Amino acid sequence: CHITNSFRRKDRHINIWCDSCHNFCPHSIVPHPEKDPVSLHRIYKTANMGADSSRLFDFAIMTICAREVLEGAIIVGQYRTVLHKSDNWEGDKLKEGLQCITRSALYATALAVVVILAVAIPLGVTTQNLDEKVADIIEGVSKVVAAICILQLSWKIPKWLGLYKSKKEITGDAVVGLTLRSIRFNVMWNIWREVAEVGVFLIPFFLGGKAIAVPLSALAGCVLSAVLGAGIYVANQRMTRKWILAFFMSALTGMLSVGLFVGGCHEFEEVWGETKKVWKIQNQFWAHKRLPMVILKPFGYSASRTQLQIACFWCWLTLLIVGHVWKWYSAKKITEAAELAKRELEEAKLNKDGDNQQLESSDEEEGNFKSEGQV
Secondary structure (H helix, E strand, O other): OOEEEEEEEEOOEEEEEEOOOOEEEOOOOOOOOOOOHHHHHHHHHHHHHHHHHHHHOOHHHHHHHHHHHHHHHHHHHHHHHHHHHOOOOOOHHHHHHHHHHHHHHHHHHHHHHHHHHHHHHHHHHHOOOOOHHHHHHHHHHHHHHHHHHHHHHHHHHHHHOOOOOOHHHHHOOOOOOOOHHHHHHHHHHHHHHHHHHHHHHHHHHHHOOOHHHHHHHHHHHHHHHHHHHHHHHHHHHHOOOHHHHHHHHHHHHHHHHHHHHHHHHHHHHHHHOOOOEEEEOOOHHHOOOOOOHHHHHHHOOOOEEEHHHHHHHHHHHHHHHHHHHHHHHHHHHHHHHHHHHHHHHHHHHHHHHHHHHHHHHHHHHHHHHHHHHHO
């Protein structure tokens, strides 16, 4: 029996939550509050330390913030790259365009943060005392939302590394008609959208009383997005075989999405009744709440599996793989169509040059014929 951070007191008896029994276990050896108050105080102190640490950090919040911050950074980076590579933006004009991108991103971020705080503070204050079942449902919703965010991140990583091409990238539509006004609007709108999405996705956490975990989790998410962004930048600049990094990062974030989705559905299962357990590993070494296997828990590992968990695992994993295959197939078709159009354009240019040469040769022959006739 393993003591965690849940306690209840009935008269003079202390019941302690047991991870193995998933109940307030009568087998737990608990000191009597009057005979051994020192030991009881030690138990409460240890449990409260665990409770405080778990309240201050939430893995799902970190993943949501990491995904949105990374997308916003990549949007800013793409606009800066377009300006650097464009022949129309040079010297003072280039400097002004880069400053416009930076200022627009900062203004949009500040405005979105203010709106998020205006919504989050009232929600956090008015929903402090929620029913336990409602809290479990909200936690399940938050994990499912985080799973959707990370799933989209897994699909976008190959595109950011340049493996999946889009029509705008091939045709160069992103550069045509680019002005300071369009830069300001597009950057502010996209950054506002990304940061505001963080607030929308965090609403279940505010309702569930986990607002205290947002600052530290958001900071960890920003650090994680900085690491991922640095990896993408280095790969685009130096790596020749980007598919290795794309496969690793897509697989890692994909399995993280699978783990969050399974965990969220299991929260619903605990509220409305668990399905039949398919297996349960009794050896404590393989317990998903203890080291070393707790490291694999965010990626979908569990020492026990219910029928719903297994179904959710394979369905979400199938969706992940099908999405990657579809993205790859669509990018392949776009690339093939662009190459075909390029070949047709080159052939048309060659045919036009050939026709011009024939016209020139025919004109020369006609001129020679006229000169012979005059002679």
